Amino acid sequence: KAGVTQTPRYLIKTRGQQVTLSCSPISGHRSVSWYQQTPGQGLQFLFEYFSETQRNKGNFPGRFSGRQFSNSRSEMNVSTLELGDSALYLCASSPEAGYNEKLFFGSGTQLSVL
Amino acid sequence: DAKTTQPPSMDCAEGRAANLPCNHSTISGNEYVYWYRQIHSQGPQYIIHGLKNNETNEMASLIITEDRKSSTLILPHATLRDTAVYYCIVRMLNTGTASKLTFGTGTRLQVTL
Secondary structure: OOOOEEEOOEEEEOOOOOEEEEEEOOOOOOEEEEEEEEOOOEEEEEEEEEOOEEEEEOOOOOOEEEEEOOOOOEEEEEOOOOHHHOEEEEEEEEOOOOOOOOOEEOOOEEEEEO | OOOOEOOOEEEEEOOOOEEEEEEOOOOOOOOEEEEEEEOOOOOOEEEEEEOOOOEEOOOOEEEEOOOOOEEEEEEOOOOHHHOEEEEEEEEOOOOOOOOOOOOOOOEEEEEEO
């Protein structure tokens, strides 16, 4: 089985631009979540989608948004980029929504905002 | 979710057992203990999880104290490839939402020759 695939692997943008990141979960997985990782803040939860519905949201501004498609693939969008948005964005998938499910992470998209 | 406390760093000689401690004194009865690790420039990787009993899989063993206020992850024969940041996470029971994990700062394990 292929793992979680995130594209692109690296991205360079300038302030004020917007960006869309893509995540393809493991085949059969219906839950997709997104995390932001920075050296200063560590790994922080952004949001989670299950069956095309946002189930949970972290404490991030409205510039961060996401969606999930019927095939469980997910995208996240960041508008009006700021320097502080430079980070590794990680996507994780799991089969179902439940408290004891382990997560499978992709390798992430490294976003640099100049 | 309960908060966890881990030492910031540890060293281990290759071939020896690596014992990584975690304190989670405010854990509640329906919370599981999970361990993940993150090798440089990769996404976190699930290692093991447990509720009350000790658990073992092909990667590691998890020892949870009887009062569940602390746990230890054991890598029985550490190799250089086990050099990573190890995260101990306590996960709240929340039916219907899978994945709002709260990662702390973790323990940076350095395995040396």
